[in-house]
Amino acid sequence: MVIITAGMIGVGKTTLTDLIAKHLNTQAFFEPVGENPVLPLYYADPKQYGFLLQIYFLNKRFAMIKKALSDDNNVLDRSIYEDALFTQENHREGNISDAELNVYMTLLKNMMDEIQTMKKGRPDLMVFADADFDTILYRIKKRGRDYEQFEDNADLRQYYFKMWSAYQKWYADYDASPKMKIDLQKYDLENKDSQKIVLQQIDDRLKELETV
Numbered sequence: 211m212v213i214i215t216a217g218m219i220g221v222g223k224t225t226l227t228d229l230i231a232k233h234l235n236t237q238a239f240f241e242p243v244g245e246n247p248v249l250p251l252y253y254a255d256p257k258q259y260g261f262l263l264q265i266y267f268l269n270k271r272f273a274m275i276k277k278a279l280s281d282d283n284n285v286l287d288r289s290i291y292e293d294a295l296f297t298q299e300n301h302r303e304g305n306i307s308d309a310e311l312n313v314y315m316t317l318l319k320n321m322m323d324e325i326q327t328m329k330k331g332r333p334d335l336m337v338f339a340d341a342d343f344d345t346i347l348y349r350i351k352k353r354g355r356d357y358e359q360f361e362d363n364a365d366l367r368q369y370y371f372k373m374w375s376a377y378q379k380w381y382a383d384y385d386a387s388p389k390m391k392i393d394l395q396k397y398d399l400e401n402k403d404s405q406k407i408v409l410q411q412i413d414d415r416l417k418e419l420e421t422v
């Protein structure tokens with residue numbers, strides 16, 4: 211089985227992915243932030259590094275989804291299905307040019323076509339981690355990555371809000387596989403009881419899908 215988690219920056223996908231993987235006894239795929247050489251450059255100068263960062267992520271995500279679908283026993287912390295959101299928002303912000311967006315979208319389409327030719331051509335379930343905007347800001351602050359901090363940076367806060375709004379629409383439109391939403395505001399994964407409830411919701415959804 212292949213499960214992908216999705217959701218806004220800082221919502222808690224990594225914790226959720228880890229939890230699901232342990233519960234289902236599957237392997238979790240992460241893209242460790244500390245190993246990404248472009249990310250700090252991007253936050254310091256989004257116009258210079260916006261396109262490069264998106265190509266960096268796209269390349270990683272393509273390799274990851276191909277491996278996950280052929281292993282058929284994985285949970286992915288964010289996947290190729292939502293990456294274009296970041297590219298489109300950076301294009302709207304003027305960090306990525308029209309020509310760059312065009313190249314990106316064509317490349318993404320090529321990759322998606324290739325994925326669909328695989329024996330297993332899509333994930334079994336997409337789990338969307340949701341929380342309101344204030345909770346997201348609180349978690350970004352609490353996590354404390356220097357370059358993500360927005361207190362003296364109104365543009366960055368605004369970017370987060372636009373990404374958060376784009377994610378709400380993205381979830382509503384997503385149809386690449388079965389999907390479900392987990393309320394990570396109501397259920398804080400630091401709490402054991404909340405973890406149990408969330409995992410039960412996922413088990414229930416998987417059972418429901420088995421009977422379809």
Ligand SMILES: Nc1ncnc2c1ncn2[C@@H]1O[C@H](COP(=O)(O)OP(=O)(O)OP(=O)(O)O)[C@@H](O)[C@H]1O
Pocket residue numbers: 217218219220221222223224225241243249263264267288293296297358
């Ligand atoms: N295409 C992209 N995909 C993912 N992250 C991106 C992308 N473009 C920029 N970023 C940035 O990369 C960082 C990703 O960090 P990380 O992998 O911890 O994900 P996160 O969404 O913050 O995680 P979590 O939900 O686990 O808190 C964020 O700062 C995010 O803004």
